[in-house]
Amino acid sequence: YNIRITQRLVLQPRAELGFAAQDIPERNLGAGMTDANLGLRLRYEIRREFAPYIGIRYRFLLGETQNIAEVAGVDTEQLFFVAGFRFAF
DSSP states (O other): OOEESSSSEEEEEEEEEEEESSOBGGGTBOSEEEEEEEEEEEEEOSBTTEEEEEEEEEEEEOHHHHHHHHHHTOOSEEEEEEEEEEEOO
16 A cells, blocks of 8 residues: 655555465475565655655564575575666556
């Protein structure tokens, strides 16, 4: 959903969940819920078709996938800063 702060400034929350139906050892994935991504993007619509944005995304592993990553010594949580342009035609 888009949250309009002004007519041109838009805040866009995002959420994603990842699932795996079975264990996939070569990809270090366990069966069930594998990861979650939460994020926010703030964009400025110069035109409806063109809008630069900045944002933040937080990713963390869940369930068996988290256990596999911890045993392997891999980080189970990551924080990303994103920037880009949105084009719509």
